[in-house]
Amino acid sequence: MSERNSKLEELCITTIRMLAVDAVQQANSGHPGLPLGAAPMAYVLWDKFLKHNPGNPLWADRDRFILSAGHGSALLYSMLHLTGYDLSLDEVKNFRQWGSKTPGHPERDDEVGIQATTGPLGQGFGMGVGMALAERFLASRFNRPGLPVVDHYTYAIVSDGDLMEGVSSEAASLAGHLKLGKLIYLYDDNHISIEGDTAIAFTEDVGTRFMAYGWHVQRVDDGNDTAAIEEAIKAAQQETGKPSLIMIRTHIGYGSPKQDKASAHGEPLGEDALKATKERFQWPQDPRFYIPDEVRSYMGNAMERGKEAEESWRKLHAQYGESFAEDAAELDVVLNGKLPADWDAKIPTFKPEDGPMATRAASGKVLNAIAEQIPTMLGGSADLAPSNKTIISGSEDQSADNPGGRNIRFGVREHAMGTVVNGMALHSGVIPYGGTFLVFADYMRPALRLSALMNTKSIWIFTHDSIGVGEDGPTHQPIEHVASLRAVPNFLVLRPADANETAAAWRIAIEHDGPKALMLTRQKLPILDVETYQSVEGPAKGAYVLADSDGKPDVLILATGSEVHLALQTRQKLLDDHQVKARVISMPCWELFAQQSQEYRDQVILPDVTRRIAIEAGAPMGWHEWIGRCGRMIGMDRFGASAPGSEVFRQFGFTVENVVAQALELLDR
Secondary structure, three states: OOOOOHHHHHHHHHHHHHHHHHHHHHHOOOOOHHHHHHHHHHHHHHHHOOOOOOOOOOOOOOOEEEEOOHHHHHHHHHHHHHOOOOOOHHHHHOOOOOOOOOOOOOOOEOOOOEOOOOOOOOHHHHHHHHHHHHHHHHHHHHOEOOEOOOOOOEEEEEEHHHHHOHHHHHHHHHHHHHOOOOEEEEEEEOOEEOOEEHHHOOOOOHHHHHHHHOOEEEEEOOOOOHHHHHHHHHHHHHOOOOOEEEEEEOOOOOOOOOOOOHHHOOOOOOHHHHHHHHHHOOOOOOOOOOOOHHHHHHHOHHHHHHHHHHHHHHHHHHHHHHHOHHHHHHHHHHHOOOOOOOOOOOOOOOOHHHOOEEHHHHHHHHHHHHHHHOOOEEEEEOOOHHHHOOOOOOOOEOOOOOOOOOEEEOOOOHHHHHHHHHHHHHHOOOEEEEEEEHHHHHHHHHHHHHHHHHOOOOEEEEEOOOHHHHHHOOOOOOOOHHHHHHOOOOOEEEOOOOHHHHHHHHHHHHHOOOOEEEEOOOOEEOOOOOOOOOOOOHHHHOOEEEEOOOOOOOEEEEEOOOHHHHHHHHHHHHHHHHOOOEEEEEOOOHHHHHOOOHHHHHHHOOOOOOOEEEEOOOOOOOOHHHHOOOOEEEOOOOOOOOOOHHHHHHHOOOOHHHHHHHHHHHOOO
């Protein structure tokens, strides 16, 4: 990287600071304090260490950078613009405005080099752990002596607020346990949060805490001491057996009248303070967004350096391909986000004589069949792998001693697991999954939401999906969870009815570009005969006719998951005892069904049959979109109870007798 020129360096850092505060002032909204304080550390990292190519933001072997303290987004936009990414000065001027590429908090944008959506504090911290884990896994699988085709660092700037969040504690503990030596975080230790000095709530010894986690910890006493920051990053790179935290003492709002004040955190400086700040840095008052020619020229050198770094890597990759052609071909497939041609060749088809079988058990069988064909699939559970059935048989646990291990022991850290899975998905090259009981999805909700916002290919495995959990009682019986996850935009919720629908759900999960959650049963369910039902192809459309009547049905019965079998039993009872014709519709994925043509949806849910019943052992929210105002919903409007699962279902009305009675009432019989 470049040599130090103190005068030019100071000019570059001041330019970064002034671009950021001008953007915030023009928007009359934003966070100027962090960019003013953290600009030196960002400059040193990007100028002297970060391996990246602004001309190709998705170069596979680039270093990853996350601004976990996403409220300081103006700092990131300044860096991206000055180093040559496709982020124009007009976009910087359009900060926080409609349609701009410079939103208030960073949003993943591959075209301009924003690698993760951050803002909710702690999320970026955890995603960085996932990126570093993915890098080490891929390096273990593909690198050969003298041919390190996967060899990069993961960096982040984290804040006081990040380190207060519990998810960061979980993720830091996991990263230290895994000894992720190529993970380096720069801590913007400015002692200020929105309410004031962090001393009012945050007095712990952060350095000692992270050393206890197994991190390499260094301190830089002056955030403007670029030489000390540089030496600390070098030392962090040399520590290969531990993740690194560099605690850099900064001053929020540095150089402004609001320095070291909470008011510098989340509001514009104001015209008077901005004028004073520019005077302090001997900076022109006009024009706004001023960039000296020598700064633009020097920082623009990142384009040429990046191009050279990528070309060097491509030569290495070519040498790799000459010696290890099959490995090189596989590496290219996974880095491009493609699937092996035969990835689904071993997915089983289940037969009624194989069952009954819990869908969690079927999921475990399908997962292993897929993992056998996709060697870059890895994941685990938050200490629930035996219950979630998420173990990849024959693979070792992921660890520093076995970096190629595919079974990740996340520990009882649901929230960190969510962020780590997202980070692995963002890194690319791997297909990650994470599992827990559905009720504990609450512990990782921010990560689930961000997976949808970022459109990551994260796979979530949620078992014990209803009151069928039984004896563990209402604390472990999800009620509102399916409905609440369906409310998340850009998020697929898959609740299969049996083993074959589970296999179909896994096909969707692997192929779909975006996050998806499999909702799976604890209890055993009958297996639908694929020769009778469309349980293999039908789920791909989200909903399908599972069982029909001769002629037009009198009533439609819609259901998901374990309740589909109750619908089938009810259909037969209505026909045998009351000569009522019913159509049963399995709806494993509302989101996919909503994407189908109106013609197909009308073929499944007949518009002229208005007598409809929905059955789902969860909150009824959303079902009236499918059953209409006149429909009946058999669901849960209260918490569950502790008893055997079958008894809990009976007590809450999930019985053939009750569904039949509801249908007859609809039909006025």
